[in-house]
Amino acid sequence: MKRPEKMIIYNLFPLLAGKFTNWEKHLLRASEMGFNWVFVNPIQRPGTSGSLYSIADYYDFNPLLVDKRIRKAPGQQAKEAMAAAEKMGLKMMVDLVINHCSVDSDLIQLHPEWFSWEAKGRVAHPFCLENGKKVVWKDLAKFDHRNTRDKEGLFQFFLDVVNFLIKLGFKGFRCDAAYQIPQSLWKRLIGETKRVHPDVLFFAETLGCPADRTRKTAGAGFDYIFNSSKWWDFHSYWLMEQYDLTRDIAPSVSFPESHDTMRLCEELDGNIEGLKQRYLFSAMFSAGVMMPMGYEFGFRRKLHVVKTGPEDWEETNINLVSFITTVNKIKAEHAIFQEEAPTEILYHDNPHVLPMWKASISTKEESLLIFNKDIHSKQPFYAESLQEFIQAGAPLVDVSPEYAMDYIPVPFSYDLRPGQGMVLITSRNLALED
Numbered sequence: 001m002k003r004p005e006k007m008i009i010y011n012l013f014p015l016l017a018g019k020f021t022n023w024e025k026h027l028l029r030a031s032e033m034g035f036n037w038v039f040v041n042p043i044q045r046p047g048t049s050g051s052l053y054s055i056a057d058y059y060d061f062n063p064l065l066v067d068k069r070i071r072k073a074p075g076q077q078a079k080e081a082m083a084a085a086e087k088m089g090l091k092m093m094v095d096l097v098i099n100h101c102s103v104d105s106d107l108i109q110l111h112p113e114w115f116s117w118e119a120k121g122r123v124a125h126p127f128c129l130e131n132g133k134k135v136v137w138k139d140l141a142k143f144d145h146r147n148t149r150d151k152e153g154l155f156q157f158f159l160d161v162v163n164f165l166i167k168l169g170f171k172g173f174r175c176d177a178a179y180q181i182p183q184s185l186w187k188r189l190i191g192e193t194k195r196v197h198p199d200v201l202f203f204a205e206t207l208g209c210p211a212d213r214t215r216k217t218a219g220a221g222f223d224y225i226f227n228s229s230k231w232w233d234f235h236s237y238w239l240m241e242q243y244d245l246t247r248d249i250a251p252s253v254s255f256p257e258s259h260d261t262m263r264l265c266e267e268l269d270g271n272i273e274g275l276k277q278r279y280l281f282s283a284m285f286s287a288g289v290m291m292p293m294g295y296e297f298g299f300r301r302k303l304h305v306v307k308t309g310p311e312d313w314e315e316t317n318i319n320l321v322s323f324i325t326t327v328n329k330i331k332a333e334h335a336i337f338q339e340e341a342p343t344e345i346l347y348h349d350n351p352h353v354l355p356m357w358k359a360s361i362s363t364k365e366e367s368l369l370i371f372n373k374d375i376h377s378k379q380p381f382y383a384e385s386l387q388e389f390i391q392a393g394a395p396l397v398d399v400s401p402e403y404a405m406d407y408i409p410v411p412f413s414y415d416l417r418p419g420q421g422m423v424l425i426t427s428r429n430l431a432l433e434d
């Protein structure tokens with residue numbers, strides 16, 4: 001069986017990183033931490049709201065990212081940033097926003113038939129429901145992919161946008177609000193792109209969707225989806241239910257925070273052990289992991305799609321670079337952490353401890369993960385033998401990012417430090433193989 005691809009993603013938030021000419025230092029830091037992909041939010045020219053996700057011109061660039069001190073064209077500056085990433089072994093992924101554009105985009109006058117319209121001749125705005133309340137994005141105009149009289153024209157426009165971004169150097173697309181686009185469109189767009197560029201990957205953003213809708217969206221040919229493990233409380237059943245319902249359709253990507261969420265360091269009031277716990281869990285839980293820039297330094301200011309700027313770079317007394325580098329190395333070295341492996345939450349007497357078993361389907365690896373859910377206090381963990389938690393007969397080896405044990409004692413008695421996570425690896429009996 002083909003081994004899964006390593007998917008260790010650093011989210012370079014363009015408004016925080018600043019001009020294309022400033023990206024190289026951030027790309028270098030990501031590469032040195034062991035990330036092999038970099039996700040960038042939209043870089044195209046926004047409308048008057050200034051939101052990254054309110055694109056006015058799909059073929060022009062956000063002026064905040066263009067360095068006017070040099071004579072190189074904006075497109076050339078973007079290409080050189082992509083080329084720098086490639087030299088560092090990084091593949092670049094960008095947001096693909098095709099559900100909507102800016103309400104003041106010229107496309108509305110040029111192709112009114114591409115859009116949804118309300119009564120009184122007003123272009124329709126996309127919306128969502130948050131806690132039962134309707135939230136309308138008035139700076140956005142919604143494309144009508146289902147009922148437009150010119151489906152072919154609208155499709156060809158976005159196929160050309162995809163090819164434009166590929167020519168800049170992007171190798172992947174995070175498809176914003178993927179669940180709101182017809183599955184038939186995604187099948188064709190992904191299929192026609194991969195026919196010419198077979199190595200380009202597509203990631204579906206389906207957060208907040210029921211598992212069945214996520215399955216349907218992912219079934220359009222997406223290579224990866226994003227999961228909701230960030231919101232898990234280390235106790236409820238819903239995460240594993242979602243995981244089991246979708247893992248056979250497409251591998252998923254976890255994240256401890258995103259550009260849409262409060263910074264975890266702010267949420268945890270600066271608790272470093274909680275930051276470590278959540279990154280380790282995200283990296284070990286699913287096939288891929290994604291981390292926004294600044295997490296490694298415990299940034300607290302929420303990323304904003306309009307207001308964030310390079311001046312929001314924070315000086316902190318937190319540095320998780322070494323820890324994240326070690327976690328990424330563990331993920332990169334073990335196929336079991338690069339796939340949607342069969343996973344089971346195990347019972348233990350101490351409710352503050354989470355044992356989790358994983359078994360690779362591409363190799364003979366098994367893993368036992370043991371997390372202290374409590375990020376403030378030590379918690380005892382006792383077992384007659386850790387072998388009782390796994391199926392493999394080979395001894396467990398501790399590859400934890402911190403406090404790794406040279407050998408696993410029997411019986412096993414250990415006081416887990418606040419938020420500590422143990423990563424133990426073993427292998428099913430290879431001697432029986434031909």
